[in-house]
Amino acid sequence: MLVHRRLAASRVVAVLATCCVAAGTLTAQVPPPPVVTGQVVVQETGAPLAGALVSLEGTRFAALTGSEGRFRLEGVPPGPQVLRVSMLGYATARIPLTVAPGAVLQQDVRMAVSALQVEGVLITADPVGRARGELGTATVIDRAAIQYQTATSLAGILELVPGVPIRPPGIDGVQQISLRTVPTAGLGPDAPGPGTGDLASAGTLIVLDGVPLSNNANLQTLGPRGELPVPSSAGGGIDLRRIPAAMLDRVEVIRGVPSARFGDLSQGAIIVDTRAGVVEPELLLRRDEQTSQVGFGAGMELGSAQTATAFVDITRTLLAPGQREDHAVRTATQLSHRIVMGGSGRATLDSRVEVFRLIRDVPEIEELNLGASSSSRDSGLRISERFRIESDGGARWEVTASLDRQWQRSFRKQERQRSALPFTDRLDDGRSVGRFIGGPYLAQVQVDGDPWFAFGRVEHARPFQRFGADHELHAGLEVRREWNSGEGYQFDMEFPPQVTFNGVQGFDRPRRFADLPAMATTTLYLDDRMTWRAAGGRHVSLQAGLRVDMLHENGTWFAGVRDLAAQPRINLELAPSEGIRVRAGWGATAKLPSVGQLSPAPQFHDIVNVNWFTTDPAERLAVLTTTVLDASNPELAMARGYKSEVGLEMGLGRRGGLSVLAFDDRIEGGIGLRRDPTHLVRDLFQLSDSTFGTGRPPEIVEPPFRSELIPLLLLRPDNMVDLRTWGIEATLALPEVRALRTRFDLQAAWIRTETRATGIEVIGSQFEFFQLNAERERTPYWNRSESTGGRLLLNYRMVYQEPAVGLAVTAAVQHSAREHVQRFADTDSLSFQGYVTRSGELVPVPVSARSQPEFADLRMERNVITERRTTMPDWLLSVQVAKTLPRDGRLAFFAFNLLDRVGRESSGPTTVARSHPPMRFGLELTLVPGAFLR
């Protein structure tokens, strides 16, 4: 790894040097800065619109229109830009334009009450957009595109990102995102490491209104022994259902290398801005077969210096149509307030309060599932404050503080059946007399978690010019602390939810989350974005930064540093001519472990010493020795990621463009569960009087007449997983066909993901047999654990707009051209690596010796599915038809899998079956109540 890092560092230096040389050759030809000017008018009447905010996206250039609707932006950066015009009561207009160096560009804007009535407004993602202040590859999704995407949460909006599959809307299941990854086959029940469901833990950062979200203190899981799983995003990424789509104003998805301002990630960052400021009251109603949604939002001015905004969203989704009528219900509220201080308007304080509640109840229905029920109730409160002050020169100080508190309640009850077993509820090491339990019983478990996330940041930003370049420098200090104060994993000890008891592995014990230590980090970062400009639209942009994350000991910022991750990042953009951009980026990232991984649950082992079971309960005797093993790993550290990409962008005129890039993202030291071989000792005793009919249990005779070794595999979190994803993303936006008022876009993403885990593998049933049979001296182990997944996903999108009647038709065909998953494992009888002894030692066996007679007991074939599973090509058509209504309303029809496509799926080379993607359709109505009063 060290060699790799040194090589990477030398590459960074080389690139920096190249850029400096390039910059030096360009500075001599700097032309005067260009100007963008124009007039904003009302589309229907042509009347000038005063007070509209005109800005260049991703820059600090902004102006208000005057009484004649005119505006002027001076000194704007040349090259491709997006002019944004917003005004209360009108649809925000985004107009891509190319600014030539030294030119004065006239751009008039016609504002309509609905985006559908704006000529040529983009109602899909901007394929070559730029996140604000970022040079890395990004997909920008503006309010107009959000409005025309059928989505109940942020997850639905992200379907506009290349490589993200389209799903039907709803909130019935946990929604997570992992950029630029595809599901892998999983490493199987006998192998450690992440699988399909764990990819979200690879780390895509979500930043909501300038403050990161975190899932690191979410402990709502029963662990590897749990038999009654509860739905949860624990161990993965943020559950995106907490962010309703209707509240979103803008989403920037940084797929490439984010700047050093963003951390705790490895797979990119998603920057989310919710709607705030003055917003005309708006009511949203949406309904399809499974989901109903009501949303309301409004924002108003409070005097001349303050605005307040409120949004409420209530969504309900049917969970299992056909069998039951249970629902998942989300309520989400956001309140925001902004106060502008001082006459200059350069000091602002933004306050946000977000409340959400996700309820999923599956009550018992006697005729369907006697004795079984479950519920999940997650609530959250997040308060954030951002104070920003800007000086005359554009320098800015920003202080951010946020507290995110959640209440997570999971419950599951189910009837279980087991044979009579010796049982103990002892909570510490030692031998004790237990009792027998068994028969049918109702197992139930309650998991109460209260995760907290406190975040603070001080950032200084300063624009300046040096070495002929425009600089935008950011320097900041971040602190964060995460902990869980919940009552934790609770159940009646007598009726444990985990009942697979083999006389060695212990029964579950309750666990209190509040006793776990917190996790604290401190971060410093420095980032500079430099731009050298030359004639003819040529320019060179370089963004370079360094981020240092420090993970502290003991959950306080004042304790020592447990792990430190220095993360240099660099992005380079060369524009050899107007309309062509060549881009490259490389950066190191780090992803924090979770609180649960830092403090894993202690593992209880209840070894049966005496199992004397008689028909007379009074004569029974159970003696068990409890051993509590600490599964924590003091060496556990942050996972390291390395992102790199190179790409080309070309303008094709009339908003057309082509973007092609290749990326290679690696994660080293991802966290999985390592199997540590060890052993315990079982004492066997003789009984004093084992005659039946005495009416009392026998007694053990000390000392034990024999002791035997019981081998164990202790599951311990470890940085043992490497993950690599690489691929190609391409976006082609054809110029608008004006005669047809139609745009065609193509997004293509070919992504391949590989996971590899170190550590040993065993055959579970064989190892259990080995544990319980003292005569067996050894059992084989393997150590190859790999899986891959690949996907070629193409999205064809057509947008037809008829502004004269406020009609827009969006048709998206998602073409899954190729998809496969495969697990690699050694399965033949000579593939074992060695053996585990009864004392827990690993003894390797050389390949040359494995066929010798002395290892005959180790030669066995493993029943692991290594067949490549390929999904046959298939496609789905989704459509939205939106039409403006009188009084500024809008009615939309949407359909997912409009043609009720029955897919073709192949599993292996011979079996062929059909898959049935769901079909969903419904209506969405947006009303502006104020319009009825005008």
Next chain:
Amino acid sequence: MTRFRRVLPGLLFACALVNPAAAQQAPMGDMSQSPWLGWGPFQHGSVHTMAAPRTWEWLSGLLSDPVPLGNFWTAGNPAALPGEVKDRSAQLAAGLSSETGAFRRPLDPGGIRGRTAAAMGWQPLGERGAIAGEVRHEEQLMDPGGPSITAHPYTTSPFVMFDTTLTPHRVQRTRLQGAGGRDLGRVSVGASVGFEARNGHSTISRVPRLARSSRPAGTLGVEIPLGSDGSVRVGARARWATESETASIFAVSGGTLVTLALGYAPPVESPFPPGAGARYLRRDQEESGIGASVAGDRGRWSWAAHGERSALEEALRTEPQIDAPAHRWRADLTSAGIAVRRSADPDSPLAVVLRGEWTELNGDGAEASADSLVYDARVRRVAGVAELRYTPDPGTWGARGTAEFGQEWHEMGDPSPGLLRSSIEGRTIRFGGEVSHRPVDRLRVAAGYWLSLYSAGGSAPRPGALPRAIRPWAGGAMAHASTRSTGHAVTLGAEWGGVGRASLQALGSWSSVQDREGSTRLELQPAGTRSRWHVELKTVLR
């Protein structure tokens, strides 16, 4: 064979066929009956449906403008839009309905409670174009009573799947259709597209079931004027529609007996004990047709005539594997109609509308396991309606009266000589009237009453002669069709002409059908009454 005379109560199916104008004002009801638009690409879907004498939906016709005649409005040719849409209109409606009663076919739901939302509008687009569009969304909760797995168990197709469990169902349906036309000088061209979808599922069931269907459709049309004044216009159009339906039934914690009917032949019966897995059904249908129409105006008279020839192919599979053997149903359809109207004006406030239509369907069904035919069907329908409408302007009173007649012939069964066949001939007569009054300036109220009489004759297999498993499906339906019945319908409506050109309407209707005294009592014959009420709020923006 037993010969008997029959009476069917519902004459509204005839109304839906012959009176698109009334259909356009009606609530959605059963979308398979296509009662509510005459111009879209779905307009002829109803001719595939076996006579369903329970379509008796009514709303006030006096509170709405009469729908004009023409190649677009009557024959569904979108190329005629620029010539027939000269103003702008939009309607938003929301309604509630309920239907209950024992007088029903065996696979019909025991009761239906529904909610409907709809929006429709049309407007010119520039000087030489016009568009029209409609979206309609309906949700229904169906009480137990209909054990059919497929959405429409009473089509003319002989392949119908049903089982023995009776559970409540929720059904959601949406229909979206739009049309646009453009005048290119002497020739006008146009296209209409539509999409209809259905999602349904049982509510709480040990044998859960899911069913969904999707039906996209499109029409391309062309229209040219004849003569120098263009008062006569000739149009041609091509129509295409496809429909897929997927249904699954899961024997989770309960068992069921699934039956696939093969016409009147012995059906395929599959017992599904608890935990036995899923039963699958996939129906793929494709329909295409070409049609021609001619329309004209002279003075206050306008008229339109149209005809269409179409073909339908349907494949039904019960196994999920690709290319599994399919039961096939093929049908040819022919339809023709004519409509004439004399408009009212201030000097002569009496308007007259006359309509007539004839349709014929011939179909063959072949079982998957054999190439030979197991079933054929021939359905013919003829219907006519006359409407008088008296609406003086200005005036405080208005009136409308209609008289309708419909007759249909159903001949179907096993094509082999000597095997089971049915031949039913039904006749429907309906007449009634409606009056409106304007008590104050902006308020208008209307009330109406209609009486329907149904009678039928013919021959059909004795229910006992049918295979036991299909008696509820086929025998029950024939017994239902054999019952003489009487229908009553009452409509109430009020319109408030708010601000500007907008108006708000509150509409309601109640209707019922019941067997008439003197009907011969037969095995599986229903008795009693079935009634329906519907209320609707509608905003009309002009």
